[in-house]
Amino acid sequence: MLNPSYPIETPRLLLRPFTMDDLDELHSFHSRPDVARYLYWEARTRDETRTALEAKTRQAALSEENDTLSIAVELRETGALIGDLYLFWRSREHRQGEIGFAFHPAHHGRGYATEASGELLRLGFADLGLHRIYARCDSRNTASSRVMERLGMRREAHLVENEIFKGEWSDELVYGMLRREWTATA
Numbered sequence: 206m207l208n209p210s211y212p213i214e215t216p217r218l219l220l221r222p223f224t225m226d227d228l229d230e231l232h233s234f235h236s237r238p239d240v241a242r243y244l245y246w247e248a249r250t251r252d253e254t255r256t257a258l259e260a261k262t263r264q265a266a267l268s269e270e271n272d273t274l275s276i277a278v279e280l281r282e283t284g285a286l287i288g289d290l291y292l293f294w295r296s297r298e299h300r301q302g303e304i305g306f307a308f309h310p311a312h313h314g315r316g317y318a319t320e321a322s323g324e325l326l327r328l329g330f331a332d333l334g335l336h337r338i339y340a341r342c343d344s345r346n347t348a349s350s351r352v353m354e355r356l357g358m359r360r361e362a363h364l365v366e367n368e369i370f371k372g373e374w375s376d377e378l379v380y381g382m383l384r385r386e387w388t389a390t391a
């Protein structure tokens with residue numbers, strides 16, 4: 206069970222639940238092919254973004270295994286919505302979770318994804334009591350793997366051609382972190 210007290214503040218960011226008022230700003234990056242390149246969906250139409258956002262507005266807390274926590278990332282300075290974060294509760298018995306993130310390209314290269322994802326680790330380890338958190342990405346998605354490395358996650362696996370991704374065989378990287386490793390870095 207995880208019911209974060211929002212908003213969560215970091216030095217430059219504010220993390221909060223999604224509302225339907227986020228549609229325009231969320232669509233401004235969910236509609237981009239470069240953002241969707243290594244995600245399991247294609248650049249979204251406005252209707253597709255609306256459907257995704259409707260789901261996100263119901264994902265502000267985790268109550269059961271297999272639930273997803275969806276968090277909007279705002280830039281404190283301007284109030285702009287610049288990214289979205291996920292924490293998937295993969296197993297209650299094994300205390301496992303998975304994180305993911307996507308940010309608007311206008312806000313890449315400033316460390317915002319790393320700053321925001323650090324809070325996902327804190328929510329997963331400190332608040333939900335997870336034992337291990339992992340993250341996966343296409344091996345060509347170096348921006349994503351660099352975020353995981355900056356977070357202090359270990360590269361656990363390089364799976365070779367484990368899936369057909371957007372029409373071609375692709376490799377997947379798995380990064381992991383244990384609660385005791387997080388405690389040591391936090």
Ligand SMILES: CC(C)(COP(=O)(O)OP(=O)(O)OC[C@H]1O[C@@H](n2cnc3c(N)ncnc32)[C@H](O)[C@@H]1OP(=O)(O)O)[C@@H](O)C(=O)NCCC(=O)NCCS
Pocket residue numbers: 239240241243244305306307308309312313314315316317318319320341342343346348349351352
């Ligand atoms: C994955 C993604 C969020 C990474 O974004 P990013 O901007 O590279 O990551 P950060 O916000 O952590 O920024 C890190 C970069 O900012 C730089 N930076 C600048 N100021 C910084 C600061 N104060 N703190 C940390 N890094 C800083 C870092 O050096 C780094 O640059 P580098 O990668 O060239 O070394 C982004 O590429 C994205 O949204 N992609 C599309 C969706 C996607 O693929 N998601 C992942 C699916 S697995």
